[in-house]
Amino acid sequence: MAVDRERCCGAGNCVLTAPEVFDQDDTDGLVLLRDPAPGAASRDRVQRAVDLCPAGAIRVG
Amino acid sequence: MTQTTQTDLPHWPPVNPASSPFALLDDAERLRLADQAVTRVQLPTGATAWLVTRHPEVRQLLRHPAFSSDLQRPGFPLLRPLPPEVTADSQGAFIRMDGEAHLRLRRMLTAEFMIRNVRRIEPLIHQTVSEALADLAAAGPPADFVSTFALPLPSKVICHLLGVPYADHDFFQSRSRLLLNRQVPMDQLQHAAQELREYLRSLIDAKRARPDDADDLLSRLIRERVEPGELGVDELGGMALLLLIAGHETTANMLGLSVLLLTRHPGRYALLRDRPDLAPSMVDELLRYLSIVRTGLFRVATEDVEIGDRLIRAGEGVIALLSLANRDPEVFDDPDGFDPYRQAHQHLAFGFGMHQCIGQPLARAELRVALVELARRFPDLRVAADPQELTTRDNSVVFGLDALPVTW
Numbered sequence: 466m467a468v469d470r471e472r473c474c475g476a477g478n479c480v481l482t483a484p485e486v487f488d489q490d491d492t493d494g495l496v497l498l499r500d501p502a503p504g505a506a507s508r509d510r511v512q513r514a515v516d517l518c519p520a521g522a523i524r525v526g
Numbered sequence: 527m528t529q530t531t532q533t534d535l536p537h538w539p540p541v542n543p544a545s546s547p548f549a550l551l552d553d554a555e556r557l558r559l560a561d562q563a564v565t566r567v568q569l570p571t572g573a574t575a576w577l578v579t580r581h582p583e584v585r586q587l588l589r590h591p592a593f594s595s596d597l598q599r600p601g602f603p604l605l606r607p608l609p610p611e612v613t614a615d616s617q618g619a620f621i622r623m624d625g626e627a628h629l630r631l632r633r634m635l636t637a638e639f640m641i642r643n644v645r646r647i648e649p650l651i652h653q654t655v656s657e658a659l660a661d662l663a664a665a666g667p668p669a670d671f672v673s674t675f676a677l678p679l680p681s682k683v684i685c686h687l688l689g690v691p692y693a694d695h696d697f698f699q700s701r702s703r704l705l706l707n708r709q710v711p712m713d714q715l716q717h718a719a720q721e722l723r724e725y726l727r728s729l730i731d732a733k734r735a736r737p738d739d740a741d742d743l744l745s746r747l748i749r750e751r752v753e754p755g756e757l758g759v760d761e762l763g764g765m766a767l768l769l770l771i772a773g774h775e776t777t778a779n780m781l782g783l784s785v786l787l788l789t790r791h792p793g794r795y796a797l798l799r800d801r802p803d804l805a806p807s808m809v810d811e812l813l814r815y816l817s818i819v820r821t822g823l824f825r826v827a828t829e830d831v832e833i834g835d836r837l838i839r840a841g842e843g844v845i846a847l848l849s850l851a852n853r854d855p856e857v858f859d860d861p862d863g864f865d866p867y868r869q870a871h872q873h874l875a876f877g878f879g880m881h882q883c884i885g886q887p888l889a890r891a892e893l894r895v896a897l898v899e900l901a902r903r904f905p906d907l908r909v910a911a912d913p914q915e916l917t918t919r920d921n922s923v924v925f926g927l928d929a930l931p932v933t934w
């Protein structure tokens with residue numbers, strides 16, 4: 466899984482959806498990956514985060 | 527030929543009012559517009575634009591880089607002609623910018639509004655809500671919920687965040703009320719905007735003259751962006767004004783309509799008090815169901831793009847209709863029903879794409895705290911007016927109630 470900080474617009478939907486996987490940088494508010502290989506328990510939430518990201522900044526696979 | 531086809535086009539914004547504040551459109555009008563994913567409509571200026579009404583197409587449109595938010599671009603779908611001053615006054619207003627210019631300013635604010643920081647200021651939201659509840663209690667019963675609670679609350683919160691001194695809150699509040707009042711003539715409106723702009727400018731100057739380590743948004747941006755030369759003072763003033771305007775009427779109108787909706791079924795209203803754990807998802811369902819940005823989001827195409835089988839040509843205007851997308855039956859079961867248990871996270875009430883509301887963590891927190899505390903403090907709150915007596919702000923950008931008499 467990867468996030469594209471150049472695209473991210475910091476709306477934070479990913480953090481709201483899967484806080485165990487995503488975080489936002491303290492200084493610029495842009496996305497950070499806490500866990501690049503999230504476990505099965507997070508799969509649905511990660512998929513939802515991909516879907517909800519307004520900037521298309523999260524890729525899985 | 528074009529003349530006759532144009533008069534047949536549906537008008538946008540719609541001419542006939544909806545039958546209730548919770549029906550998005552007049553029934554016949556809705557049938558006609560929801561019939562296709564993309565429909566040509568006629569604007570009050572006589573120009574035409576494409577109205578996009580379904581969830582997938584609205585997402586596609588708002589995430590596509592070939593649509594501009596810059597209302598000075600030729601072809602931008604306007605509801606009324608632009609006043610001439612707009613160019614000089616638009617510094618810092620990144621909601622109307624595209625690409626790098628937009629991201630440059632937006633990114634200076636993303637950390638301020640991220641969830642973690644909003645959590646940090648939650649005590650401040652609680653305190654402001656308590657004060658507003660006390661004001662409501664002192665004003666009635668009965669009292670107007672909109673002017674005593676819903677409008678002052680977000681304005682006070684943004685004052686605290688920006689670092690507006692307490693002594694100036696009344697000035698700030700009265701001028702921003704004017705800005706939101708549709709009855710006020712254009713010249714008074716522009717005067718109020720000018721006063722606010724000048725006030726913010728002098729506040730910024732004062733903060734710069736007495737540098738300190740104050741922990742508010744303006745002081746931080748001055749230290750980190752203005753003094754190093756990355757950001758102009760007029761840009762900062764424009765950003766502050768945008769935050770004030772974008773977060774004020776939206777949050778206020780959500781509060782008023784939410785109370786009207788929830789108190790119609792006492793069980794729902796009681797749910798806020800008895801199941802506060804449900805409140806976050808209920809807030810999202812309220813955002814979806816009420817979809818207050820009802821005239822939609824306006825853009826102009828900068829290239830030819832296909833949206834929902836329609837070729838939109840460069841230079842043509844488009845309107846993303848968030849409200850109908852939020853009632854798309856392919857995405858939401860029983861879309862016209864309000865369901866407090868629904869997981870409505872796919873709603874588009876905050877928009878989508880690079881301009882998606884930057885204030886959404888703050889808006890969600892304000893709505894949740896305000897509604898839960900209201901239900902605790904006023905468990906018997908009810909509307910003290912017949913539904914038909916309530917007037918709505920139909921064609922303003924943000925839909926809402928003019929007033930909401932309540933008693934308890």
Ligand code: HEM
Nearest residue numbers: 620621769772773776777780875876877881883884885889
């Ligand atoms: C329930 C309340 C709110 C709703 C429904 C709402 C809705 C929206 C929508 C639909 C947009 C997208 C505009 C577009 O794409 O053209 C937007 C943008 C914006 N909102 Fe909100 N908003 C709310 C509260 C707030 C609050 C509390 C603030 C801040 C204090 C705020 C600040 C902004 C800003 C600055 C933008 C522009 C973002 C950009 O262009 O990058 N909003 N809002």
Ligand code: SF4
Nearest residue numbers: 473474476477479518
């Ligand atoms: S949802 Fe997308 S745009 Fe928003 S913070 Fe996460 S990665 Fe960035």
